[in-house]
Amino acid sequence: MRKYVFIFKSEVMSSLQYIWNILFGFLGYLVILFIFFQLWQYLYSDPSQVIHGYTMEEMVWYVIVTEVLWSSLGGRKLCMKISNDVKSGNIAYNLCKPYSYIGYALSSHLGSILLKFIIYVILGMSLGLLFLGSFPSISILSILVVLLSSILATIISTLLITFIGLFAFKIEDANPFYWLYSKFILVLGTIFPVEFFPQVIRPILQYSPIFAVTYGPAKLFVHFTLENAIEVLCIQGIYLVISYLLCLWLYKKGVKNLNVNGG
């Protein structure tokens, strides 16, 4: 475990060198939030209106939390890195190193996004306060649970994207699969809560990765109840195990067929 903590720490230190990149990246996030704020302001012509159980304030906070989780993740870069590691044969260097590639990918990616995550949380909350003028009424304990759930969501997302990146063992470029996955999360899990979709598909969405990576933590932030918290954490626990096992399975299957020509 200590070696993974070391990789994590090294990546955190390295990300400190790119603070400007993070702040410029935030400009993109700011625009997305601004667009959604305008959109919801337009749709909620009466600010006291409730649509599918959400007020305008709750909708804006929901989008802020899901966007913090998704935008700070840097999924495209991670998928590209894993896919390139496989394509270029770099992955072969890891075979002789005393760590698991999945553990390395996870700890290095989490280390590289920690600072970004913290900055996005602070700036996202400040923006919400600026747009709406107040925070949702939420206790300190609830904030801690939401934070724990957000960390779990980030770990699960990282593992699921690593799994997609490892598709490169089968098809040279795994990025198109990532586009589809990211749009699945973005359209069905970031912009609207599950309640906005037709009754027929809600159960499917509720137990899809969307629940673990975006909807769960955001729902807890806007509508916190103890039952919801237990349900979200339990489902995240299950997804954590499943996504790790999927990565491990695909990696083991992939390296068996690995051919590296020269170097």
Next chain:
Amino acid sequence: MLTAVKNQGKISILSIKYALMKEMLNKTTFLTNVIFMILNNASFIIQWIVLYSIQDNIGGYTFQQVLLLWGVAAGSYGVSHFFFENAYELAETITDGKLDAYIVQPKNILLSAITSKVKTSALGDLLYAYIMCVVVARSFSSILLFTFLIICGGIILTGIAVILGSLSFWFKRADMVAEAGNGWMTNFANYPDGIFKGVVKVLLYTLIPVGIVNYIPVQLLTHFRLSNLGIVVGFASVIILLAFIVFYRGLKRYSSSNLMSMRI
């Protein structure tokens, strides 16, 4: 003069052709990129179905008009990224000293640099754009007008990318500014202008000209007005001119340390 333009055109087409041939070496990857990009764009239809289940009209746009807006946005993006992908990497090309390879070529440096790479997935954007156009517009004249408008849009997007990328001649970290600026053009492009108010709306027709690349073309496709077409064509011409001026002014400041690299 005319022969020089013709020759340059031939060279640019050849450059794009060879870049495309390189991308097509792996057929499966090529096809996956194109097909998945179409699916990727189509997934946003779900978002609009949900939004239109709340209200019949969003920002003055019907559902059909939003599909057309997506078509225009994807088309302009597709034209720009397919033919001129390297315009989006111009900042890194300048910073890393990779412009040397284009300077020694006997043709237009800017055109050689920006046409040296194609983005395969942008073909998916272009196909998706035409699908949307055919679904909504359904007439040959509309498809012709659509083609003309997305070419103008693509040229404007490329011009903006060149201007932002050329800032690297003067500033460090201009790549981040370029990335943010190009990102803004894409982010605003997919939402009706009616949801924006005040200063933002003015910005969308000036500093961040999403209105000229996307909103006016949608208006033109639904209610044609010659004056609006003039705005799009005029703006595209001014942007091209500006892009060339900024790039060549900056080029005078360019120096490198004789980077040795191999382009395959």
